Amino acid sequence: RKEVEQDPGPFNVxxxxxxxxxxxxxxxxxxxxxxxxxxxxxEPKLLxxxxxxxNEDGRFTAQLNRASQYISLLIRDSKLSDSATxxxxxxxxxxxxxxxxxxxxLSVKP
Amino acid sequence: xxxxxxxxKFRVLKTGQSMTLLCAQDMNHEYMYWYRQDxxxxxxxxxxxxxxxxxxxGEVPDGYNVSRLKKQNFLLGxxxxxPSQTSVYFCASSAIRGVADTQYFxxxxxxxxx
Numbered sequence: 150r151k152e153v154e155q156d157p158g159p160f161n162v163x164x165x166x167x168x169x170x171x172x173x174x175x176x177x178x179x180x181x182x183x184x185x186x187x188x189x190x191x192e193p194k195l196l197x198x199x200x201x202x203x204n205e206d207g208r209f210t211a212q213l214n215r216a217s218q219y220i221s222l223l224i225r226d227s228k229l230s231d232s233a234t235x236x237x238x239x240x241x242x243x244x245x246x247x248x249x250x251x252x253x254x255l256s257v258k259p
Numbered sequence: 260x261x262x263x264x265x266x267x268k269f270r271v272l273k274t275g276q277s278m279t280l281l282c283a284q285d286m287n288h289e290y291m292y293w294y295r296q297d298x299x300x301x302x303x304x305x306x307x308x309x310x311x312x313x314x315x316x317g318e319v320p321d322g323y324n325v326s327r328l329k330k331q332n333f334l335l336g337x338x339x340x341x342p343s344q345t346s347v348y349f350c351a352s353s354a355i356r357g358v359a360d361t362q363y364f365x366x367x368x369x370x371x372x373x
Contacts, residue, residue, distance in 0.1 A: 157299070183361075192349055192364035193302070236301070246292075246317065247362060251301035 150175055155237050155250035163258055166227045170253045172220040172237030182213055184222050185236040187252065193236055196222075227257045261285055263365035265350050271371045272340045280335040280368050282350030290353040291333040292317075292362065293325060295346040302349065308333055340372045 155172045162168050174182075182199040197204065199211040199220055210223040220237055237250035263284045272278055282291065289310050294302040294317075304317030308327040322344060324336045333352075337344060347369050351362040 153301075190367075192366050194364070195361045246304055246307060247302075249294075249302040251299055 151250075152176060152248045153237055153239050153250040155235075155253045157251055157253060159254040159256055161256045161258060162227055164227060164229060166257075167223065167225045168227055168255060169224075170222045170235055170237070170255075172222075172250055174218050174220070174237075174239045174248075176239070176241050176248075177215075177218060179218075179239045179241050181240040182220050183238040183240070183247075184209075184211055184220075185238050185249075187234045187236055189233075193249075196235070224255075227255075229257050229259065231255060232257045263350055263352055263363050265348075265365035265368050267368060268366065269369045271373065272337075273373050274341060276340050276372075277336070277338050278340065278370075279337075280348055280350075280370075282333045282335070282352075282365055283331055284333075284350075284352040284363070284365075285331065286352060286354070286363065287330070288352035288354050288363075289330075290360075290362075291327065292351045292353075293323070293333065293335045294349045294351065295319065295344075296349060296367075297346050305335065305348075340370075342372045344370065345372045346370060 184196040185193040186196045187193040199213045203212045208225045212221045234252040236252045239248045266281045292307040293305040306325040311330040314325045350365040353360040353362045
């Protein structure tokens with residue numbers, strides 16, 4: 150079983166739609182969680198950290214459920230510019246190493 | 260402020276050839292990392308460094324060596340390239356150790372081994 154698993158998609162949605170990505174992790178000792186965004190053929194960039202209380206940044210909302218070892222990302226009012234691959238990332242506090250999911254591809258259409 | 264830079268951006272090698280990928284960061288970060296990204300596999304850690312002069316193995320270290328002689332540079336070497344090493348290689352860095360520290364990535368090196 151992979152340490153971090155995501156639905157690879159692709160998710161094809163119209164502009165304005167709400168889309169949710171899910172992610173599960175296997176190590177219950179994991180301590181911090183992130184969503185990164187990766188545009189085609191570019192480097193990953195931090196989108197947002199994920200906190201136990203849930204957190205929101207504009208149209209983006211991230212949730213963490215430690216009991217179920219589950220992380221989610223909700224994007225409201227999708228824009229064309231949201232088209233990218235979204236990476237679920239977990240830090241197990243082992244030398245600062247990050248464990249990446251394989252990514253979920255999102256394509257927002259006009 | 261360039262952040263994290265990588266050279267070269269593209270390279271084609273023949274099986275058995277050697278090469279070195281250079282990563283440089285100007286953010287005075289302690290931690291540096293080398294990843295490879297393959298379709299459907301996500302990013303996998305090759306080697307990492309927690310400070311100048313130190314290196315450690317990641318998830319997929321075989322066939323690679325690294326050196327961190329200067330704090331700002333992290334070199335990844337392929338001694339005898341194999342087609343299985345065809346991939347996109349990303350370097351990253353992060354500040355003094357913290358569980359929630361952000362990693363900043365370079366633009367990547369696209370390597371093809373024929």
